[in-house]
Amino acid sequence: EQNEFVYFIPEFQRKVAWKAEFNQLLDDINEEFKNNPNAFYYIGSIISFVSDESSYQKQVIDGQQRLTSFVLLFRAYFDFVSDLKKSNKNIEGPTLEDLDREIDMAWDILFKSRMSSGEKDQNILGTSDTGGQKFLDAYIYKKNRQKEVASDYEDTTEQEFIYYQALDFFKKLTSETTVIPKKLELLSKFITYVLTKVKVADVVAEDFKQAFTMFERMNGRGKGLSTTDLFKYLLMAQYSDETIESFRIKSNVLLDKWEDIENNVNKTNRANPLLQFLQHHLQAWYWEGKVAESKLIDKSRQIFDKYKLDPKDFLDFMETDSHNWKKIIKSEDVDGDNVLDLQFKSQFISKFTQYIPTLLIAMSEGPKEVFEGKLIDHETGIALENDRFEYLDTKEVFGKEVYRKLSSDIVSVAFMYQVTGAGFNDYENALPKLAIALRENKLDDYSNEIQKMVKSQKSGFETLIQDVEYLKENRGVRHFLFHMFEKEVKEGIRKGSYEYVTGSEMYNSETSEEHIIPKVIEKTGSDATENSINKLKEIKPENISNQKYVNLVWRLGNLVALWNTTNKSLSDKTPKEKMSAYKNAEEYTAQLIYNNGVTGDGDKQDGESARKFLKSMHHNKIELEDGKFTENHILLREHFMLKVFSKKFGVDLKHETFKKSLCKHC
Numbered sequence: 048e049q050n051e052f053v054y055f056i057p058e059f060q061r062k063v064a065w066k067a068e069f070n071q072l073l074d075d076i077n078e079e080f081k082n083n084p085n086a087f088y089y090i091g092s093i094i095s096f097v098s099d100e101s102s103y104q105k106q107v108i109d110g111q112q113r114l115t116s117f118v119l120l121f122r123a124y125f126d127f128v129s130d131l132k133k134s135n136k137n138i139e140g141p142t143l144e145d146l147d148r149e150i151d152m153a154w155d156i157l158f159k160s161r162m163s164s165g166e167k168d169q170n171i172l173g174t175s176d177t178g179g180q181k182f183l184d185a186y187i188y189k190k191n192r193q194k195e196v197a198s199d200y201e202d203t204t205e206q207e208f209i210y211y212q213a214l215d216f217f218k219k220l221t222s223e224t225t226v227i228p229k230k231l232e233l234l235s236k237f238i239t240y241v242l243t244k245v246k247v248a249d250v251v252a253e254d255f256k257q258a259f260t261m262f263e264r265m266n267g268r269g270k271g272l273s274t275t276d277l278f279k280y281l282l283m284a285q286y287s288d289e290t291i292e293s294f295r296i297k298s299n300v301l302l303d304k305w306e307d308i309e310n311n312v313n314k315t316n317r318a319n320p321l322l323q324f325l326q327h328h329l330q331a332w333y334w335e336g337k338v339a340e341s342k343l344i345d346k347s348r349q350i351f352d353k354y355k356l357d358p359k360d361f362l363d364f365m366e367t368d369s370h371n372w373k374k375i376i377k378s379e380d381v382d383g384d385n386v387l388d389l390q391f392k393s394q395f396i397s398k399f400t401q402y403i404p405t406l407l408i409a410m411s412e413g414p415k416e417v418f419e420g421k422l423i424d425h426e427t428g429i430a431l432e433n434d435r436f437e438y439l440d441t442k443e444v445f446g447k448e449v450y451r452k453l454s455s456d457i458v459s460v461a462f463m464y465q466v467t468g469a470g471f472n473d474y475e476n477a478l479p480k481l482a483i484a485l486r487e488n489k490l491d492d493y494s495n496e497i498q499k500m501v502k503s504q505k506s507g508f509e510t511l512i513q514d515v516e517y518l519k520e521n522r523g524v525r526h527f528l529f530h531m532f533e534k535e536v537k538e539g540i541r542k543g544s545y546e547y548v549t550g551s552e553m554y555n556s557e558t559s560e561e562h563i564i565p566k567v568i569e570k571t572g573s574d575a576t577e578n579s580i581n582k583l584k585e586i587k588p589e590n591i592s593n594q595k596y597v598n599l600v601w602r603l604g605n606l607v608a609l610w611n612t613t614n615k616s617l618s619d620k621t622p623k624e625k626m627s628a629y630k631n632a633e634e635y636t637a638q639l640i641y642n643n644g645v646t647g648d649g650d651k652q653d654g655e656s657a658r659k660f661l662k663s664m665h666h667n668k669i670e671l672e673d674g675k676f677t678e679n680h681i682l683l684r685e686h687f688m689l690k691v692f693s694k695k696f697g698v699d700l701k702h703e704t705f706k707k708s709l710c711k712h713c
Contacts, residue, residue: 051103052097052103053103053104053105053170053171053172054093054095054104054105054107054171054173055107055172055173055174055175056111056114056115056175057106057107058175058295058299059283059295059299060111060174060175060176061276062179063111063115063179063202063205063206063209064112064205065112065115065116065209066205066209069116069208072090073212075090076088077220080236080237080244084240085244086244087245087246088244088245088246089247091113091247092109092247092248092249092250093105093107093110093113093248094107094109094252094258094261094262094265095108095110095249095252095258096252096254096257096258105251108259108261108262109262109265111174115174115179115206117241118157118171118187119187119206119209119210120209120213120241121157121238122157122186122210123211123213123216123217124153124213124217124234124238125153125154128146128150128153131146131227131230132147132150135227138227142227142228142231145231146227146231149234149235156171156242157171157187158170158171158188170183170188177200177201178202178203179202179203181199181200182199182200182206182207185200196210221234255294256288259283259287260287263280273322274322274325274343274344275322278343278344278347279301281348282301282358282361283298283302283358285351285356285357286358297359301358301362304359304362304363305362308321308324308362308365308366311366311370312369312372314373315372317376322340324368324369324372326338327372327400327403327407328369328404328407329343329347330404330478330479331368331404331407331408332368332407332413332414333347333350334346335483337476337478337479354418354421354422355421356417357417360414360416360419361414361417363417364416364417367411368407371406371410371411372403372407375389375403375406375407375410376403378392380447380450380451381409381410381411381444384447386451386454388457389454389457391527391530391531391534392454392457392458392461394527395523396458396461396462396465396527399465399474402457402461402474404478404482405482406450406454406457408485408486409444409445409449409453409485410450411442411444412439412442412443413438413486415439422434422437438486438487442487442488453485455695456494456497456697459497459501459697460474460497460501462527463508464500465524466504466507466511466512467508469507473500473503477496477499480496481496481497497697498697498698501696502698505698508696508700509689511524512524512528512603512692512700513602513702513703513704518601518603525560526560528603528606528688529606529608530558530608531692531695532692533634533635535691535692535694535695536635536664536691537635539661539691540635540644540660540661541657557611557612558608558610558611558634559608559609559610559611559614560607560609560614561607561609561614561637562605562606563604563605563607563625563640563676563680563681563684564586564596564599564676564681565582565586565600566600567579567582567618568596568600569597571583571593583596583597585621586621586622587675588672588673588675588677588678591677591678595678596678599681602681602685603685603688603689604681604682604684604685604688607629607636607637607640608634608636608637609632610633613628613632616628621674622671622674622675622676623674626669626671630642639661639668640669640684641668641669643658643668644658644661662712664687664690664691665686665690665710665712665713666712667686667687667709667711667712669683669684679709682702682704682709683709685702685705686709689702
């Protein structure tokens with residue numbers, strides 16, 4: 048209604064991002080329109096300021112999503128009413144006059160024909176975004192356009208979406224009648240309601256700084272904006288004391304850097320990757336305790352206020368960290384080399400991400416340049432003592448072996464907690480202590496915290512991985528265990544260099560689960576088949592009951608990782624034939640059922656160190672008794688496996704059902 052101002056979206060604003068939010072806004076307005084047509088409906092505020100450069104333009108600090116949405120809604124309304132006229136050419140008299148009047152009114156909403164300042168024919172909304180302005184000029188402000196609205200211009204997919212959703216809304220609004228005057232009445236009432244009853248607080252600040260301060264305070268609780276957007280605006284707010292021209296230059300640099308970071312982390316295809324990365328980044332380097340998302344902005348503001356950080360320096364380091372974050376997600380170290388333990392975590396424990404800050408710390412010297420010259424009392428100029436960021440004086444990048452040790456700890460803790468069903472809260476709660484220890488290069492303190500977590504799960508873990516019913520019902524746990532067993536044995540037998548074991552060797556579509564004592568004998572009682580009965584008679588030793596022997600099928604020691612083609616060929620084989628297949632298998636742990644060592648990888652082994660490793664892990668080869676596998680064979684192999692897992696997880700896993708006299712190393 049006013050002719051003093053139009054709105055303009057400045058460079059530092061985010062792009063149009065609404066989709067579902069627009070539908071929700073329309074639904075809410077329509078609900079109020081139906082139920083309370085005479086009441087005002089408040090939808091928030093628009094915060095702007097007027098610069099000296101364009102005295103008739105309100106520079107929008109907050110509210111561009113709603114402004115853009117309403118402009119697209121009004122154009123959709125104009126097009127919908129115009130199409131009513133075009134598709135009903137026989138209309139005449141008062142109905143035609145009403146249609147023409149509504150069309151003119153709809154068009155007039157989008158323009159200020161004459162401003163108080165003397166400016167003429169000003170569009171109600173403009174934007175500094177090149178693609179966005181081209182979209183407005185081509186599709187919104189061109190009265191008789193020749194083509195359908197489309198996202199032909201850069202970053203205008205959301206604008207196209209909102210426009211067509213608005214058209215669909217008007218179709219639904221008028222779908223209950225075919226009578227044109229009735230349709231027009233419904234449309235006119237709704238758009239009049241929007242123009243006269245839907246209210247915003249039009250907050251116009253005296254200047255740019257005041258506008259930005261208002262925006263921060265009004266959005267402090269995160270309502271309406273994502274945490275990442277609020278954080279971005281917090282960074283820009285550090286320049287709010289500068290002139291508008293200086294702010295524009297510096298904020299554009301920040302926005303370009305922010306976009307680079309966002310594009311980088313988006314390549315990981317994770318849910319909400321920017322927020323995940325931001326939380327991991329801050330936890331790695333800036334927090335001393337656990338910080339909820341709702342407190343992230345306030346905690347960050349405290350750091351910027353205390354240390355007077357330059358947001359450009361902050362984002363420069365954040366960008367570097369984003370590349371490291373992406374490597375961690377891809378199970379790589381700082382050099383981009385594959386880390387097998389992290390691959391295991393991604394394959395079998397994908398939901399566990401709380402560990403990422405610890406590896407970010409391992410990969411970097413930290414934000415040294417961010418805090419260069421900042422660790423002082425800014426009022427007195429005296430250096431701060433015992434400051435939490437003093438760790439930056441000594442922080443170094445950890446070597447590959449330390450990084451891999453951290454990765455090994457991570458997968459051990461995560462898997463034990465997953466098996467016991469305890470969740471990952473303990474790790475998340477311990478994360479601040481872990482982060483502080485690693486920042487200060489106190490690896491012993493870090494290891495002590497890890498050991499506390501491992502020991503807390505030891506009893507439940509060792510019980511469950513020896514529980515037949517649990518293993519039978521948890522395929523993922525079984526596969527993790529026999530694949531991890533293969534990995535640890537390979538690394539122990541080979542020369543000790545991680546480079547010799549790759550992900551493709553460990554788990555792929557060609558490797559599957561083999562049962563030494565075959566699953567077919569499980570079919571007993573009423574489920575028994577001729578094949579299962581005969582197989583049980585053929586392979587079972589005489590000194591064990593049928594049921595006890597059947598129960599061995601799902602024991603940990605009965606599971607073997609084996610190449611698919613080999614595995615399939617063993618289904619009806621005798622124990623002797625199976626042993627021959629194990630002897631010639633690609634997998635080390637299969638070979639070790641038959642052999643005292645492994646063959647085929649001589650260039651990757653040192654015989655003496657391999658023998659020492661197998662002895663320390665209490666490996667015993669199996670020798671068939673009367674051509675059959677016995678209970679003791681399965682328990683002997685399980686004993687070997689538990690020794691390997693004890694070394695891996697850093698805890699002594701007990702094997703209660705095992706007789707030490709069976710093992711030549713006990």
